Amino acid sequence: MIDKEKIKEVAASANLGKDYVVVDVEVKPVNNFTVFIESISNITIGDCVTVSRFIEENFDREVEDYELSVSSAGIDKPLTAKIQYQKNIGKIAEVILKDGKKLMGMLTAVCDNSIKITFSQKEKSAETKKNVLVDKELEIEFSNIKSVMIVVSFK
Numbered sequence: 001m002i003d004k005e006k007i008k009e010v011a012a013s014a015n016l017g018k019d020y021v022v023v024d025v026e027v028k029p030v031n032n033f034t035v036f037i038e039s040i041s042n043i044t045i046g047d048c049v050t051v052s053r054f055i056e057e058n059f060d061r062e063v064e065d066y067e068l069s070v071s072s073a074g075i076d077k078p079l080t081a082k083i084q085y086q087k088n089i090g091k092i093a094e095v096i097l098k099d100g101k102k103l104m105g106m107l108t109a110v111c112d113n114s115i116k117i118t119f120s121q122k123e124k125s126a127e128t129k130k131n132v133l134v135d136k137e138l139e140i141e142f143s144n145i146k147s148v149m150i151v152v153s154f155k
Contacts, residue, residue: 002031002059002066011035011070014054016047021081023073031066036073038084043072078147085110085148092151093117097144104151105138114141115148 004027012022020039027033037043037051048070055068079085079093088107095103095117105119117140120133 014051
């Protein structure tokens with residue numbers, strides 16, 4: 001059986017002529033691999049073909065048969081790599097913390113060990129004693145994040 005980490009290592013060393021990362025490698029039974037790649041610039045079908053061919057050049061199908069597909073990380077996948085966070089600055093994200101708390105807000109920054117989101121929250125105004133929306137910014141350390149999904153809106 002081909003090792004998932006070996007596939008990831010080989011996929012990461014393909015030359016696309018641009019910076020990219022291997023976000024994940026999914027393995028299904030019987031050597032069925034799906035490699036997900038991401039870049040600040042868009043990932044093209046040609047990029048996926050280049051990575052796929054590079055992987056195939058490094059694993060002999062005569063020795064071990066396998067099925068392989070290479071794709072960009074889709075909108076249905078949580079963000080896992082820093083490059084994905086950077087690419088999605090300015091978009092609305094749902095953040096689930098390790099304690100189960102859910103936050104929704106605009107991803108505004110990516111730092112070394114954290115992200116920043118901006119969201120609106122109702123608070124009582126000291127002057128009018130009425131609820132008003134107040135914009136808040138929150139910095140969340142990666143170690144406190146369970147998952148982050150970009151919210152897709154068709155408005």
